[in-house]
Amino acid sequence: MPYFDAASSAPLHPVARQALQASLDEGWADPARLYREGRRARLLLDAAREAAADAVGCRPDELVFTPSGTRALHSGIAGALAGRRRAGSHLVVSAVEHSAVLHAAEGRPVTEVPVDRWGAVSPGVFGEALREDTALACLQSANHEVGTEQPVAEVAERCRAAGVPLLVDAAQSLGWGPVGGDWSLLTASAHKWGGPAGVGLLAVRKGVRFAPQDPADERESGRAPGFENIPAIVAAAASLRAVRDSAETEARRLRELVDRIRTRVPELVPDVEVVGDPVRRLPHLVTFSCLYVDGETVLHELDRAGFSVSSGSSCTSSTLTPSHVLRAMGVLSEGNVRVSLPTGTAEEDVDRFLEVLPGIVAGVRGRLGAPAAGGTSTGSGSLVVDALGKRCPVPVIELAKVIGDVPVGGTVTVLADDEAARLDIPAWCGMRDQEYVGESPAPVGTAYVVRRRG
Amino acid sequence: MPYFDAASSAPLHPVARQALQASLDEGWADPARLYREGRRARLLLDAAREAAADAVGCRPDELVFTPSGTRALHSGIAGALAGRRRAGSHLVVSAVEHSAVLHAAEGRPVTEVPVDRWGAVSPGVFGEALREDTALACLQSANHEVGTEQPVAEVAERCRAAGVPLLVDAAQSLGWGPVGGDWSLLTASAHKWGGPAGVGLLAVRKGVRFAPQDPADERESGRAPGFENIPAIVAAAASLRAVRDSAETEARRLRELVDRIRTRVPELVPDVEVVGDPVRRLPHLVTFSCLYVDGETVLHELDRAGFSVSSGSSCTSSTLTPSHVLRAMGVLSEGNVRVSLPTGTAEEDVDRFLEVLPGIVAGVRGRLGAPAAGGTSTGSGSLVVDALGKRCPVPVIELAKVIGDVPVGGTVTVLADDEAARLDIPAWCGMRDQEYVGESPAPVGTAYVVRRRG
Structure with a gap:
């Protein structure tokens, strides 16, 4: 375990x-x-x-x-x-x-x-x-x-x-x-x-x-x-x-295991952002965020699979706002997972983690109705998505579902009142190469405007 | 031990x-x-x-x-x-x-x-x-x-x-x-x-x-x-x-051992004051003070004899003023010893403590030149004892040595600058049935006046 x-x-x-x-x-x-x-x-x-x-x-x-x-x-x-x-x-x-x-x-x-x-x-x-x-x-x-x-x-x-x-x-x-x-x-x-x-x-x-x-x-x-x-x-x-x-030896060993996670997770799981400095970093710690999933469910599924990790996502247990660290960095907080390996962690355990993670993320995405990667059909004009009252990652999922429905240069406006949207919508734009126009107060919640680039 | x-x-x-x-x-x-x-x-x-x-x-x-x-x-x-x-x-x-x-x-x-x-x-x-x-x-x-x-x-x-x-x-x-x-x-x-x-x-x-x-x-x-x-x-x-x-049983047992100390110490050691309520009290704790000795030396000698106790005296380790508790009670702080028995204390250990204590106190008194109990010769007029710069219990020892040299109704004035004298001279008067007249500021230190009663 x-x-x-x-x-x-x-x-x-x-x-x-x-x-x-x-x-x-x-x-x-x-x-x-x-x-x-x-x-x-x-x-x-x-x-x-x-x-x-x-x-x-x-x-x-x-x-x-x-x-x-x-x-x-x-x-x-x-x-x-x-x-x-x-x-x-x-x-x-x-x-x-x-x-x-x-x-x-x-x-x-x-x-x-x-x-x-x-x-x-x-x-x-x-x-x-x-x-x-x-x-x-x-x-x-x-x-x-x-x-x-x-x-x-x-x-x-x-x-x-x-x-x-x-x-x-x-x-x-x-x-x-x-x-x-x-x-x-x-x-x-x-x-x-x-x-x-x-x-x-x-x-x-x-x-x-x-x-x-x-x-x-x-x-x-x-x-x-x-x-x-x-x-x-x-x-x-x-x-x-x-x-x-034993710090020097163990740091070298764990640094390699963490590098393996840093390299393999984005290969194995679509729409993932590994955050934090890849070189000037602690030897044993890596954090990544997964689009279209909520951190709490991922943690729960990983726990069921035998892995104890933590998360700076907003949707975990006691907190309703995303980690102030991820916010200050301006990176995605959605589906955030922090892995920090204790001294003596076995290589096989890291490999098994890499085995089970893709299925777990895919499962959560499937249940939440997340879009498949990409999105190419074109419609016309601009769209408004009402995600008021919806908790993360739903506002981002709704945005991703419709971005292909507006023409290049058209906009999607997401109405949301979950605090995480403020961080995750711009982060999504960065990851998917869409233009984040900005936010403005709406009668209820906030309106986030995204322009389709390609 | x-x-x-x-x-x-x-x-x-x-x-x-x-x-x-x-x-x-x-x-x-x-x-x-x-x-x-x-x-x-x-x-x-x-x-x-x-x-x-x-x-x-x-x-x-x-x-x-x-x-x-x-x-x-x-x-x-x-x-x-x-x-x-x-x-x-x-x-x-x-x-x-x-x-x-x-x-x-x-x-x-x-x-x-x-x-x-x-x-x-x-x-x-x-x-x-x-x-x-x-x-x-x-x-x-x-x-x-x-x-x-x-x-x-x-x-x-x-x-x-x-x-x-x-x-x-x-x-x-x-x-x-x-x-x-x-x-x-x-x-x-x-x-x-x-x-x-x-x-x-x-x-x-x-x-x-x-x-x-x-x-x-x-x-x-x-x-x-x-x-x-x-x-x-x-x-x-x-x-x-x-x-x-086990509190009820153990409290009954320790209460008896403490009562033994409360009763026997004043019988075995002259010029001792047992302090604290004899009835409404913790079952395992007793405190007494011994005239004409300093707490630190008594503690040290008890430690050498294998007994670990503590003291509220002023002359112990880190502190130069007597315990605020003894001061508030207005009782003797000189030669103060607190015995607090842990659960399971053996009766024999308490008895052995009662065996070694009188010799230890007598030894310290002997080295400090403390007066023998009593004092009956009469001189005349009033006396001044200069105990400036002397640490407790010396001011009280000097007082006790000369009280017999003034006539009944005559006074001894003790000049002292050790803070403990303020507590211990009145306490000595109470124990020896002498009249404590009061204190007044002296050019250096404080003048404590005692009138001989008998």
């Missing part, structure tokens, strides 16, 4: 399990106490901090353990902003940061730096967003949905020149290697590299102004309140070291 | 260990995902919530898991205050709450309700502190340093009548039983009952206005950001159930 969603949470690494079990007996006492149980706990905590700092590339006294990567981001952003209060309160973030960053920035003046079609920021554009009153800049090391690596070192240089601290969210990449460049703060999350849940990292370089915003607490240098979870911290540090030991 | 500091952190309960290990394989995935690994994780989380809510005495949808008891307090207090913003921002707390409560209240208008000599608030006095603009009241179920149970049900009634929500910090008592009374919010910490570190509970009754103050996050009803630590949560819930199953 292949699990292909390591970017959400990786299965517990065997080294993490061993370290956790071994430290349950020694690591339960309060490390602030002076008696032997406390001293033992303190030794474990100190050793874990040394190991984690070594993997991060910082000094042990620059690193604290938090209860999660999310909390590391929340505390890191709040503390860095408060430490730079006198400079201002403006924040610069990429438009594709994790939602924990974007939520932590809410209520403050924020500049979201746009990304290109591959999901990367431009260091120049990022640098231009830095202002006199910018207190903090945040940039992920690599994107969690599409795998694109960000130009962290170049952006860090520009931040350094502007005197603005840069916080790097390294949640997706820390298991693969340290983050290069002259960053000021760094956060990560152990369960992403096969460590246990319950452990995040927050590194704050010496000299970076930092004023913790949680209520006062003497633990973890005052930067992470609450009793330390030492067995989990020990397991996190031990597994980080273990995954790093 | 007896560990007598369960109130700091209890050793991992065997049931917690089993549950943790069993759920490492099933509980690592994201419970928000729809694939099978996510569904399994969700099932574990839901079952743990049911079990914990049952033990708390609330509905499952009223309970969220936080990364620690401290975080439960921080989030609970912040959320409840924000939810009642329109009523005001005033907070009522007991003077002996855990420091996490007092720190979370910093920067707000706070009334600290005093406690009696046993450490308990009076429901009447607590009720009178509630104002028109009181947004929240906080009261622990039982004190963490002296074990005294608070009149939660009576205070909850008064809060209810005043329309003020009551948050109960049940960290020390939840393993022994549910908190009675009509409370509005409740917090707890798993590692206090033998669960793993990394799990706190926050219960918010339906109908209580609550506005989470952490950045937005969809996990745990938006009340506890960050990826859920499901194996630890499962272990916490399972061990809570297990300790509850």
Whole structure:
């Protein structure tokens, strides 16, 4: 039963399990106490901090353990902003940061730096967003949905020149290697590299102004309140070291498997867009979107076939809007599938995924009445398609069905009120080489106009 | 090697260990995902919530898991205050709450309700502190340093009548039983009952206005950001159930052992004050203070003898002021020792503790040159003792040495700058039946005046 969603949470690494079990007996006492149980706990905590700092590339006294990567981001952003209060309160973030960053920035003046079609920021554009009153800049090391690596070192240089601290969210990449460049703060999350849940990292370089915003607490240098979870911290540090030991070999192996998916999926499945940078990317992650299907049904069918993947589509479970990452990239969100391979993924499992995927997509398309590829008959004039009240991918399916009915140069206007149409209709035009004219408000919903090119 | 500091952190309960290990394989995935690994994780989380809510005495949808008891307090207090913003921002707390409560209240208008000599608030006095603009009241179920149970049900009634929500910090008592009374919010910490570190509970009754103050996050009803630590949560819930199953029997047994300490210590060690309520108290916890010794040395000697205990004295490790709890009670802080017995403590270990304690205290007193009990010779006039720059217990030792040198009715003035003297000199007067006249500022430090009675 292949699990292909390591970017959400990786299965517990065997080294993490061993370290956790071994430290349950020694690591339960309060490390602030002076008696032997406390001293033992303190030794474990100190050793874990040394190991984690070594993997991060910082000094042990620059690193604290938090209860999660999310909390590391929340505390890191709040503390860095408060430490730079006198400079201002403006924040610069990429438009594709994790939602924990974007939520932590809410209520403050924020500049979201746009990304290109591959999901990367431009260091120049990022640098231009830095202002006199910018207190903090945040940039992920690599994107969690599409795998694109960000130009962290170049952006860090520009931040350094502007005197603005840069916080790097390294949640997706820390298991693969340290983050290069002259960053000021760094956060990560152990369960992403096969460590246990319950452990995040927050590194704050010496000299970076930092004023913790949680209520006062003497633990973890005052930067992470609450009793330390030492067995989990020990397991996190031990597994980080273990995954790093095999990172180079495993990255090469998984990169080939991901390349296979990147190459074969568009060959096997019509009307697919593989998104994210094909080269500057995480080794284990690939994302693609399929026209004329909804992500939730594809995920459900893949789960039935034994594959656990995730999706940034709007039609999945809890959310009604497409992923802000895909939106910022301006790529198709319809039928979005993210595959992120855990360490040790077998080649056969990837091949079997490639075997079952085409049938699953075709099946969903068939049930939704999606058009066959192409469309050549000509009618006349312009058409209006009423897709109000229809959820994605129906508006795009309706558009595709009728585009052949107008002459070259004629237009199809799609009336839709599903938020995903705003992203998916232009993306469809790009994929099918049709002209996207634009959108305008309609009495109900929005009117999207497409001109037939060929 | 007896560990007598369960109130700091209890050793991992065997049931917690089993549950943790069993759920490492099933509980690592994201419970928000729809694939099978996510569904399994969700099932574990839901079952743990049911079990914990049952033990708390609330509905499952009223309970969220936080990364620690401290975080439960921080989030609970912040959320409840924000939810009642329109009523005001005033907070009522007991003077002996855990420091996490007092720190979370910093920067707000706070009334600290005093406690009696046993450490308990009076429901009447607590009720009178509630104002028109009181947004929240906080009261622990039982004190963490002296074990005294608070009149939660009576205070909850008064809060209810005043329309003020009551948050109960049940960290020390939840393993022994549910908190009675009509409370509005409740917090707890798993590692206090033998669960793993990394799990706190926050219960918010339906109908209580609550506005989470952490950045937005969809996990745990938006009340506890960050990826859920499901194996630890499962272990916490399972061990809570297990300790509850044996709570009645074990409480009876430990209560007798604690009574033995309460009775025997003053018989075996001269000049000792046992503090906290002798009846309305936690079953497993007892605190006493010894004149003429410093807490740190006693702890160190006890550790060498194999006993791990803690202390609220000022002279221990990280802190220079005596415990705010002992201060609020107005009892001696000198040579303070807290014994909190974990589940399963052997009777022989308690007896051995009673065997070694008198020698240890006598040894420390001897090295510090403490006076023998009593003191009868008479001199004349009044004396001034200069104890400036001397750390506790020296100022009290110097006082005790000379009190016999002034006539009955004469005074000794102690000049001291150790903060503990403010507490310990009046407490010494109470214990030795001398009259404490009062204190006044001196050119350096403070002058404490004591009149000899007999």
